[in-house]
Amino acid sequence: MLVAKNLSKSFKEVNALNNISLAVQEGELYGLLGPNGAGKTTTISILSSLLKPDSGEILYQGKSLYQNLTESKKMIGVVPQEIALYEDLTALENLKFWGTLYGIKGKELQSKTEELLDFMGLSDRKNHKIKTYSGGMKRRINIAAALLHDPKIVFMDEPTVGIDPQSRNLIFEVIQELHSRGLTMIYTTHYMEEAERLCDRIGIIDEGKIIAEGRLEELKKSSKINEEIRVRFTNVQKTDLSNINNHFNGQLLIHENQMVLSTSQANTDLPILIQMCTNANLHLENLQVKSLSLESIFLELTGKSLRD
Ligand SMILES: Nc1ncnc2c1ncn2[C@@H]1O[C@H](COP(=O)(O)OP(=O)(O)OP(=O)(O)O)[C@@H](O)[C@H]1O
Known part of the structure; x- marks a missing residue:
């Protein structure tokens, strides 16, 4: 599904990524686990075309990301670390706004937004302004916004940071359901419990390098x-x-x-x-x-x- 080879990226003197390579299979939930500043956000920004690498190659289904940018972007959904919602609009209005940006219109937009609100368990709050939502509810709408255009691969950048344990569990349930439906996901976290609980395969990232990779049992065996x-x-x-x-x-x-x-x-x-x-x-x-x-x-x- 996704192959990245030898990605490097520097911000002036900061060497944020140092020759990172990874491959993610279709339907896989791949976890990128590392401490703050390890390079997780930079990696997913590059893989999702939001940021250009200094060097390296990215292939989606065998085709170069930058040679097929328009097609590739349709396959990609991104849940950013920062909540990207308008506080003074309702959840429904926010999703419609994002859907319009993706070029979804009319009845399709209506049914897609309703379906996702239902999936996130927030239909009954759809006409309430985002500013009345809890942190966990905002996160769920943030995830819904990334799913509107039916992406094939979704990047989630630390989606549980700053929320309470109950909301965190609801987000885990959403992610596990998306996984069971076959969605390919890359999930970044600095919580080892999340990587252990959710991910099929884990890449441990530190100082811009993937220092170990594998299924949990493989990582344990190699230690x-x-x-x-x-x-x-x-x-x-x-x-x-x-x-x-x-x-x-x-x-x-x-x-x-x-x-x-x-x-x-x-x-x-x-x-x-x-x-x-x-x-x-x-x-x-x-x-x-x-x-x-x-x-x-x-x-x-x-x-x-x-x-x-
Ligand atoms: N736009 C930028 N300008 C300068 N330095 C940057 C920029 N973006 C990231 N960096 C630096 O690159 C390194 C990797 O940052 P990155 O945000 O990718 O890490 P992270 O693992 O996602 O950390 P966090 O969990 O804190 O978000 C850090 O040293 C960071 O300060």
């Missing part, structure tokens, strides 16, 4: 580590964990009251860890040994946390 020890403390400061951090150099992630140790030898590391916590007088609230997550794989590959 040297295989387990995570997750410890939640009742109350802990980063400095309380400095001895533990020094001992397990480079294997530890710390977020607020939680610490995650990535290891290939949980049997040996677990007793040492518990002993060190006892010595430091730390109160454990919860302890789990789990199989590897994407976050630990990212730590192993880059030496840093996805959330930095």
